[in-house]
Amino acid sequence: MSSVASRLRAAGCVFVEEEARMILDAVEPGASGGLVEGMVERRCAGEPLEHVVGWAAFGGLRIAVGPGVFVPRRRTEFLLEQALRVGRDAGVVVDLCCGAAPLATALAVRLPRAELHAADIDPAQTAYARRNLALFADRASVHEGDLYDALPSALLGRVELLVANAPYVPCDALATLPAEARDHEPVRSLDGGTDGLAVQRRVAEGALEWLAPGAHLLVETSARQAPLTRGVFAGAGLDAWVVECEEREASVVVARRRSAR
Known part of the structure; x- marks a missing residue:
């Protein structure tokens, strides 16, 4: 050695x-x-x-994971923890921008009765997602496509927990990323558009249609962007708040669809 x-x-x-x-x-x-x-x-x-x-x-x-696949970060475990905190009783769970499906796999282990759906636009990543979720094939499905377009219509209004580690690096900041990420990970997993919120806005826009009343949606973001992301989800009609972990330098925006009156 x-x-x-x-x-x-x-x-x-x-x-x-x-x-x-x-x-x-x-x-x-x-x-x-x-x-x-x-x-x-x-x-x-x-x-x-x-x-x-x-x-x-x-x-x-x-x-x-393998070449051309986004490597899950340890800080994203904070997103997992927050998802379990608000969605421990969720029966239908969706992981958008799933990559190799680390979140969906960890949720499958911890929510043994949940029906899970993971989706990504990149076929190289969905191949790894299927591999990671293979043990849960009886209740976990992987879909290939662009955000909600990938999901079966039968899930409309039924999703009780939605997690999305959507890309949030602003275009101009991509060049400042470590070479390991910049040179070896898919840019679509990193590039969040001009302000880093482009994909998050699209997730927010479709949330009310797919979430069940009282359901939660969680996304990872940066400390600087967190107030803006919260505003995006609040503007889409969701109750939204920010939770942070200083130790892991992790920020998560939690949003909730209001329960039907």
């Missing part, structure tokens, strides 16, 4: 012992040394470690 760690350190990696262990653990016993060499070369060239080893840690789970 020491030689792998040394090469990773020379390439500028920080947690070299942990990364070296993950690379070596990802290789089947008896595999050729060339496989390890290839993985080390990919990591030293700047490819995300998660793409190299084939999984990302999220919510206590291993979420399968």
Whole structure:
């Protein structure tokens, strides 16, 4: 392991012992040394470690990911926690902009009676979403398409919990992202338009049509954008508020469709 760690350190990696262990653990016993060499070369060239080893840690789970797929961030676990806080009794759950479906998978584990639907516009990501949700195929479906257009019409007015880790990086800020994200993750998973709120606005616009009375919608955003995002959802007719976790530098806007009178 020491030689792998040394090469990773020379390439500028920080947690070299942990990364070296993950690379070596990802290789089947008896595999050729060339496989390890290839993985080390990919990591030293700047490819995300998660793409190299084939999984990302999220919510206590291993979420399968690979080249061209958005890597779930640990701060998004705060979105998961807030979704469970307000939607622990939800029977119909939707994950929009699902990527590899880390949120839908973690919710499937924690909400054993819920019907789940995950949707993304990118076929490379929905392929990984199906892989991650395979154990829950009896009650989890993956749909390919643009936001609500991907969902079956039978869900109209029935969704009790909706999570959307929609892209929220402003166009002009994309160039400032770490190279791992900028060069190896799909831009559609990052680009939130001029002010970072373009996709969130579209999520808000369709919310009343799809949410059941009293249902909740949650999105991740930045601390700077959170008040603006809250305003977007309030303007769409939802009660909305901001919750934050300083430790993880995570901000989530929670919105609720008012119950029918």
